[in-house]
Amino acid sequence: MISWKDKLVIIDMKLQHSTERKQTSKEIYRQACGVIPGGVSRNTVYRRPNPDYVANASGCYVTDIEGVQRVDFANNMAALIHGHAHPAIVDAVTEQLKKGTAYTLASEVEVRFAQLLNERAPGFEKIRFVNSGTEAVMAMIKASRAYTNRPKIAKAEGAYHGTYDFAEISQTANPTNWGDIKKPNSVPLANSTPQGVLNDVIIFPYNDIEKTIAILDAHADQIACVLIDPVPHRVGLLKGTNEFIEALYQWTRKNDALLVFDEVVTLRVNYGGAQENFSIKPDLTALGKIIGGGFPVGAIAGRSEVMKVLDPSELKIRFPHSGTFSANPITMTAGYVAMDLFDKAAVLKINALAQKAIMQIEQAIKIAEVSISITGAGSMFRIHPKKTPPKTYREAYQSNVEKSIINELLDYLYYKENIMMINTCACMFSTIISQKEVDVLAEAMLNGFKLIKPKLDKLQTN
Amino acid sequence: MISWKDKLVIIDMKLQHSTERKQTSKEIYRQACGVIPGGVSRNTVYRRPNPDYVANASGCYVTDIEGVQRVDFANNMAALIHGHAHPAIVDAVTEQLKKGTAYTLASEVEVRFAQLLNERAPGFEKIRFVNSGTEAVMAMIKASRAYTNRPKIAKAEGAYHGTYDFAEISQTANPTNWGDIKKPNSVPLANSTPQGVLNDVIIFPYNDIEKTIAILDAHADQIACVLIDPVPHRVGLLKGTNEFIEALYQWTRKNDALLVFDEVVTLRVNYGGAQENFSIKPDLTALGKIIGGGFPVGAIAGRSEVMKVLDPSELKIRFPHSGTFSANPITMTAGYVAMDLFDKAAVLKINALAQKAIMQIEQAIKIAEVSISITGAGSMFRIHPKKTPPKTYREAYQSNVEKSIINELLDYLYYKENIMMINTCACMFSTIISQKEVDVLAEAMLNGFKLIKPKLDKLQTN
Numbered sequence: 001m002i003s004w005k006d007k008l009v010i011i012d013m014k015l016q017h018s019t020e021r022k023q024t025s026k027e028i029y030r031q032a033c034g035v036i037p038g039g040v041s042r043n044t045v046y047r048r049p050n051p052d053y054v055a056n057a058s059g060c061y062v063t064d065i066e067g068v069q070r071v072d073f074a075n076n077m078a079a080l081i082h083g084h085a086h087p088a089i090v091d092a093v094t095e096q097l098k099k100g101t102a103y104t105l106a107s108e109v110e111v112r113f114a115q116l117l118n119e120r121a122p123g124f125e126k127i128r129f130v131n132s133g134t135e136a137v138m139a140m141i142k143a144s145r146a147y148t149n150r151p152k153i154a155k156a157e158g159a160y161h162g163t164y165d166f167a168e169i170s171q172t173a174n175p176t177n178w179g180d181i182k183k184p185n186s187v188p189l190a191n192s193t194p195q196g197v198l199n200d201v202i203i204f205p206y207n208d209i210e211k212t213i214a215i216l217d218a219h220a221d222q223i224a225c226v227l228i229d230p231v232p233h234r235v236g237l238l239k240g241t242n243e244f245i246e247a248l249y250q251w252t253r254k255n256d257a258l259l260v261f262d263e264v265v266t267l268r269v270n271y272g273g274a275q276e277n278f279s280i281k282p283d284l285t286a287l288g289k290i291i292g293g294g295f296p297v298g299a300i301a302g303r304s305e306v307m308k309v310l311d312p313s314e315l316k317i318r319f320p321h322s323g324t325f326s327a328n329p330i331t332m333t334a335g336y337v338a339m340d341l342f343d344k345a346a347v348l349k350i351n352a353l354a355q356k357a358i359m360q361i362e363q364a365i366k367i368a369e370v371s372i373s374i375t376g377a378g379s380m381f382r383i384h385p386k387k388t389p390p391k392t393y394r395e396a397y398q399s400n401v402e403k404s405i406i407n408e409l410l411d412y413l414y415y416k417e418n419i420m421m422i423n424t425c426a427c428m429f430s431t432i433i434s435q436k437e438v439d440v441l442a443e444a445m446l447n448g449f450k451l452i453k454p455k456l457d458k459l460q461t462n
Numbered sequence: 463m464i465s466w467k468d469k470l471v472i473i474d475m476k477l478q479h480s481t482e483r484k485q486t487s488k489e490i491y492r493q494a495c496g497v498i499p500g501g502v503s504r505n506t507v508y509r510r511p512n513p514d515y516v517a518n519a520s521g522c523y524v525t526d527i528e529g530v531q532r533v534d535f536a537n538n539m540a541a542l543i544h545g546h547a548h549p550a551i552v553d554a555v556t557e558q559l560k561k562g563t564a565y566t567l568a569s570e571v572e573v574r575f576a577q578l579l580n581e582r583a584p585g586f587e588k589i590r591f592v593n594s595g596t597e598a599v600m601a602m603i604k605a606s607r608a609y610t611n612r613p614k615i616a617k618a619e620g621a622y623h624g625t626y627d628f629a630e631i632s633q634t635a636n637p638t639n640w641g642d643i644k645k646p647n648s649v650p651l652a653n654s655t656p657q658g659v660l661n662d663v664i665i666f667p668y669n670d671i672e673k674t675i676a677i678l679d680a681h682a683d684q685i686a687c688v689l690i691d692p693v694p695h696r697v698g699l700l701k702g703t704n705e706f707i708e709a710l711y712q713w714t715r716k717n718d719a720l721l722v723f724d725e726v727v728t729l730r731v732n733y734g735g736a737q738e739n740f741s742i743k744p745d746l747t748a749l750g751k752i753i754g755g756g757f758p759v760g761a762i763a764g765r766s767e768v769m770k771v772l773d774p775s776e777l778k779i780r781f782p783h784s785g786t787f788s789a790n791p792i793t794m795t796a797g798y799v800a801m802d803l804f805d806k807a808a809v810l811k812i813n814a815l816a817q818k819a820i821m822q823i824e825q826a827i828k829i830a831e832v833s834i835s836i837t838g839a840g841s842m843f844r845i846h847p848k849k850t851p852p853k854t855y856r857e858a859y860q861s862n863v864e865k866s867i868i869n870e871l872l873d874y875l876y877y878k879e880n881i882m883m884i885n886t887c888a889c890m891f892s893t894i895i896s897q898k899e900v901d902v903l904a905e906a907m908l909n910g911f912k913l914i915k916p917k918l919d920k921l922q923t924n
Contacts, residue, residue, distance in 0.1 A: 011554070011802050014574065028570055035576040037588045037766075038773035041789030043782060045568050046774040053570045054791075057562035064567065074566040077786050084562035092473070094556055100519035100546035101756035101796075104536040104882060105526065106507050108490055108515045112476065114497040126499045131594045131758045132787060135625075142627065146653035163597075163783055164626075165604065172782075191608035191771070191780040192686070196658015224654070289786060294563035296593045296758040296787035304499075309653070311500035312508040318653040320505060320634075321625055324539050324751060325594060325758035327503030329516075334563075340473050420566060 025052045025065060044077060044423060057084035059432040062420060070418040071437050073427040078265050078380065081290040081342050081350075083432035089293050092337045093330055102328040110327040113336045117291065117301065120339075121272035123281035124301035128310055129327040133264035133288030134162030136298030137227075139321060140286045141166055143300065144225035144258045146309040146319040152222040154215070156206040157184045158393030160234040161227060161262050161286075165193050169201040171234065174397065181394065182211055206235050206393055209247045216251055225258040225284075226251070230274035231266045236396030237375045237382035237426060242278060249280040258306065264288035264298070268428075269351075269378035271344045290342065293334030296325070346431050347378075353438060354379040354429045360442035368449035371460050382426035383409075383445075385456060405455050409448045417444035487514045487527060506539060506885060519546035521894040524882060532880040533899050540727050540842065540890035543752040543804050543812075548894070551755050554799045555792055564790040571794040578801055579753065579763065583734035585743035586763035590772055591789040595726035595750030596624030598760030599689075601783060602748045603628055605762065606687035606720045608771040608781040614684040616677070618668040619646045620855030622696040623689060623724050623748075627655050631663040633696065636859065643856065644673055668697050668855055671709045678713055687720040687746075688713070692736035693728045698858030699837045699844035699888060704740060711742040720768065726750035726760070730890075731813075731840035733806045752804065755796030758787070808893050809840075815900060816841040816891045822904035830911035833922050844888035845871075845907075847918060867917050871910045879906035 029050035032039035040046045052064040060083045063069045075083065082089065096109075110129065118124040130136050141153055141164065153166060157178065161167035168189040170178070179185035184203040202219050204212040216223060226248050230240045252259040261282040263273045268290055270276035275285065284302035291297055300307075309318040325331075358374055358381050365372050371387040375396075385405050390396035398406065406425050413419040419441060421427055427441070491512035494501035502508045514526040522545045525531045537545065544551065558571075572591065580586040592598050603615055603626065615628060619640065623629035630651040632640070641647035646665040664681050666674040678685060688710050692702045714721040723744040725735045730752055732738035737747065746764035753759055762769075771780040787793075820836055820843050827834050833849040837858075847867050852858035860868065868887050875881040881903060883889055889903070 011550070011799055014802075025568075028573055029568075032568070032573045032576070035573065035580050035588060037590060037769040037771075038775040040568060040774060041572050041591050043774040043779070043784045045566060051568040054562070054565045054567050056560075057565055062562075062565055062567065065570065072566070076564040076566050079564060079786050084565075085560055088473070090559050093559060097552050097555060098518075098547055100516070100524075102538040102541060103516045103519055103524055103546075104507060104534070104538050104884070105516050105524065106487075106491075106494070106502060106513040108527065110503050111490055111494045111497065114494070118497050126497060128499060129503045132597065132785060134597060134785065135594065138626070142625075142652050145655070149654050151654055151656040151658075163600070163604075163785065189782055190604050192611050192613055193607070194613040194658060194662050196613075196656060196662055200656050200658055292787070295792065296790065307499040309499075312502060312505040313500045317505070320651055322505045323594060323596065323625065324541050325754070328758065330757065337473055340476075422566070 026050050028053050059083045060430055060437055068418060070414070070420045071440060072420045073429065073433070073441065074420045074422045075428050075430045077289070077422060078268070078428035079289040079292065080294055080430055081268060082338055083430035086338070088341060089334050089337050092333050096329055096333045099329070101330045102325060107329040107332065109329050109332040109336060113332045116336060116339055117287070117299070121275060121285070123275060123285060123303070125304040126307035127299055127301040128307070129332070130298040130300070130323055131296050131325050132162070132298045133286065134164055134298070135323070136264060136286035136288050136300055137162045137167045137262055138164035140260050140284050140300045141225065141227070143284060143306065143309050143319050144260055147306045148224040148257060150222055150224040150257070152200045152202060152219055153225050153227055154202040154204055154219070154223050155227040156229070156232060156235060156393070157203050158235040159206065159229050159232040161229065162264070165190065165197050166201055167227070169193070169198060170203045178394070181205055183215060206232060207238065207241055207244045207391065209244055213247060213251055220255045223255065223257045225260045227260050227262060229262040229266065230277070231269060231377045231380070233265055233382070233424065233426065235393045236384070236390045237380060238391065238396070239377050245278045246280060258283040260284040260286070262286045265380070266377070267291065268380070271347045274377065291335045291339055292331050293338030295331040295334045297331050297335060342431065350379045350429050350431050353433065353435070354381060356435070357381070357427070357438045357441060360438060361445050364442055364446035364449055368446055368453060370449045370453050370456055372449065379429040380426065382424055387460065401459055405452050405459065408455070409452050412448045412451055413444055417447065419444050488512050490515050521545045522892055522899055530880060532876070532882045533902060534882045535889040535891065535895070535903065536882045536884045537890050537892045539751070539884060540730070541751040541754065542756055542892055543730060544800055545892035545894035548800070550803060551796050551799050554795050558791055558795045561791070563792045564787060569791040569794065571791050571798060572789040575794045575798045578798060579749070579761070583737060583747070585737060585747060585765070587766040588769035589761055589763040590769070591794070592760040592762070592785055593758050593787050594624070594760045595748065596626055596760070597785070598726060598748035598750050598762055599624045599629045599724055600626040602722050602746050602762045603687065603689070605746060605768065605771050605781050606722055609768050610686040610718065610720060612684055612686040612719070614662045614664060614681055615687050615689055616664040616666055616681070616685050617689040618694060618697060618855070619665050620697040621668065621691050621694040623691065624726070627652065627659050628663055629689070631655070631660060632665045640856070643667055645677060668694060669700065669703055669706045669853065671706055675709060675713055682717045685717065685719045687722045689722050689724060691724040691728065692739070693731060693839045693842070695727055695844070695886065695888065697855045698846070698852045699839070699842060700853065700858070701839050707740045708742060720745040722746040722748070724748045727842070728839070729753065730842070733809050736839065753797045753801055754793050755800030757793040757796045759793050759797060804893065812841045812891050812893050815895060815897070816843060818897070819843070819889070819900045819903060822900060823907050826904055826908035826911055830908055830915055832911045832915050832918055834911065834918070841891040842888065844886055849922065863921055867914050867921065870917070871914050874910045874913055875906055879909065881906050
């Protein structure tokens with residue numbers, strides 16, 4: 001048998017194969033379609049005629065194998081708070097790599113990281129790590145059921161909470177199926193979602209206190225938890241109002257249910273997450289994205305009394321839970337460094353720059369004389385093809401024409417201005433972005449707005 | 463603000479804190495209990511009075527912070543096919559790290575890795591990557607529903623398939639709740655699992671053709687898929703018989719259902735997974751563990767026609783699915799190197815050594831005159847406190863006394879012989895293990911068998 005060193009040389013050659021042959025992204029994508037459904041591993045990176053393949057990325061710049069360098073305002077769907085290949089993370093992970101990536105024993109860094117995260121928000125009394133935001137929300141829902149002895153959850157129409165079926169009901173509800181706003185339908189995302197799942201998910205309209213409370217009241221003794229993203233991206237990147245969150249909190253206190261937050265995306269909004277904006281504390285919070293320092297991660301944090309359902313030292317474990325790669329020392333190390341660097345000063349700085357970007361884009365909107373609005377919080381914002389900022393999911397919902405205009409804008413920014421954004425036309429900043437890139441973005445937006453103005457005007461006068 | 467370089471020095475100091483102060487595992491665990499429920503991130507690493515914390519690991523040896531070095535036969539719950547910090551994986555990942563760990567674009571290595579894996583088994587026509595075995599099984603079940611337009615799944619009593627609630631029904635069924643073997647109960651794992659979930663999971667007895675077919679027949683038009691682990695660890699690490707698997711296959715053909723395999727653990731059994739042993743091909747297969755090269759991973763592979771439910775280029779996506787960290791280039795790179803090294807010769811070699819180990823342990827059983835049996839396949843085996851190898855989950859099920867005897871054996875091996883095994887008393891080999899470690903294991907087993915013999919004899923004559 002040949003040695004692993006010889007094998008490695010061969011593997012290196014294989015993996016460099018296409019660069020030697022100078023294959024294009026188009027050619028690689030053609031090969032991808034032969035082995036991967038639709039050629040992509042994540043629907044979010046799907047792009048016609050083909051996605052581009054990355055050669056390397058550094059800071060806020062991503063270079064594809066054609067040599068095109070783009071400014072990255074997507075940051076792997078908001079997951080990279082310090083951009084790409086931050087030297088502090090690369091150094092720390094390189095050191096840990098030599099000591100192993102996963103054991104059937106514990107590692108100290110998981111304890112240090114737990115301490116670091118729990119310190120950020122008063123509601124984070126105990127924490128458990130998992131491997132993705134999807135796993136975090138699933139664990140949070142299961143923990144809520146196990147603690148309350150109830151089966152149902154309530155969630156907002158249009159809100160994205162990962163791919164656990166209970167969490168994804170009504171994520172893409174549309175005018176043909178969403179029903180009466182006073183009692184929105186539970187709309188399945190995946191084909192043949194079991195009826196039992198639909199029955200156990202109660203849908204309410206985000207930020208509408210009166211209707212939401214009436215809907216919750218109708219299932220009061222069955223609801224384990226009310227699940228809220230405090231700035232839900234797919235609902236419209238709208239901030240939850242103080243009054244709405246407070247009303248949900250009071251309702252859950254009165255009805256022995258839990259209030260649980262999905263802060264997988266929004267933890268970045270303040271040092272202690274978007275929940276810092278409210279006077280109340282959620283019982284549980286799902287985390288993910290930025291806390292992994294660029295590696296697969298998720299977590300649930302919350303009240304000790306509730307988190308006890310996970311405790312393996314209990315006589316009866318109410319929610320037995322494990323995971324082969326949970327709290328692996330690579331993710332913990334990268335996450336520790338990333339979150340330690342994302343301190344209060346860093347949060348203030350990134351938020352200030354994002355707000356500056358919004359101001360510059362608002363100026364571009366004025367100059368281009370387009371009816372476009374912006375929503376967001378902290379280091380995140382989203383562009384809407386709407387005259388006034390949407391206040392609800394149904395207002396933010398885009399018609400096919402609106403979607404095609406936004407896609408034209410995104411394509412223009414991507415192909416002509418070399419700017420990467422999230423496919424909802426949103427930016428999620430990294431700390432590596434500077435005024436220079438913001439100026440590039442605002443200028444590009446202005447050009448893009450001018451491009452789509454005729455279609456937008458035509459649509460909006462109709 | 464201080465620079466990241468200065469910050470990194472501070473972070474390094476923080477993370478080295480305990481080693482400088484020479485904290486013990488006991489002390490770290492006490493701190494862990496303050497921030498993590500029960501002090502552990504995974505129930506599998508829970509151990510009284512405390513888990514040990516790893517300082518570093520290399521090859522088949524793990525050293526804890528007390529300086530104790532142990533031989534690792536657990537390999538992070540069967541996930542590390544080449545043991546710890548394999549230099550080829552460390553080198554390849556170190557290179558990728560500098561280019562970034564995750565993008566909102568595609569990367570070529572995901573295509574190369576897809577090609578490499580699909581080549582291993584004829585049933586792997588298309589593949590999609592996710593972040594864990596749990597996510598893989600969840601995606602496989604959702605894909606089955608989306609393809610067949612049916613809500614229910616059927617699974618074996620006692621089988622472990624990750625933490626998606628539909629997949630974990632009856633995983634720990636016991637004599638007080640498992641019911642009639644002709645129609646086993648759907649037993650929840652987590653507290654307050656919704657009744658709808660229990661209703662949609664049909665439980666059958668593994669390897670019992672007649673009863674299983676009768677059970678399936680009773681729900682024939684509702685079953686989306688029959689979910690099978692071909693060598694289910696928690697059922698007893700029993701091989702699925704040819705007749706059983708063939709019968710399930712024929713039943714699914716006749717009833718328009720899918721036969722789906724969970725090979726998260728068992729892919730290691732042959733070059734093409736445990737499915738290589740059967741004449742039939744499953745429609746879908748869930749993968750995980752070893753294919754990540756030590757990093758968080760999962761995948762589903764299967765027939766193109768079925769996998770098409772995931773295809774984002776379809777007009778209507780039947781199963782919309784994404785994931786922030788899915789197919790990230792670090793996991794893909796580590797996985798590529800690991801699986802390329804785990805070639806046909808490597809599979810034969812590891813399996814031969816594991817079979818040698820079983821022979822040596824069987825000799826130890828004879829010498830110690832204990833009634834102990836061994837089950838397993840390929841590079842995996844499990845020790846049972848039973849005179850004859852169990853043939854069903856209910857036979858393999860251990861009473862509290864049997865469990866306490868096995869725990870005494872495991873504790874003896876861990877603390878006195880410095881041997882790490884999986885907590886079911888199972889070994890999952892890595893390619894780095896040699897005859898030397900097998901000799902150590904067999905000798906240690908002999909000593910352990912002598913230790914537990916009086917209690918075992920007493921139990922078995924009762």
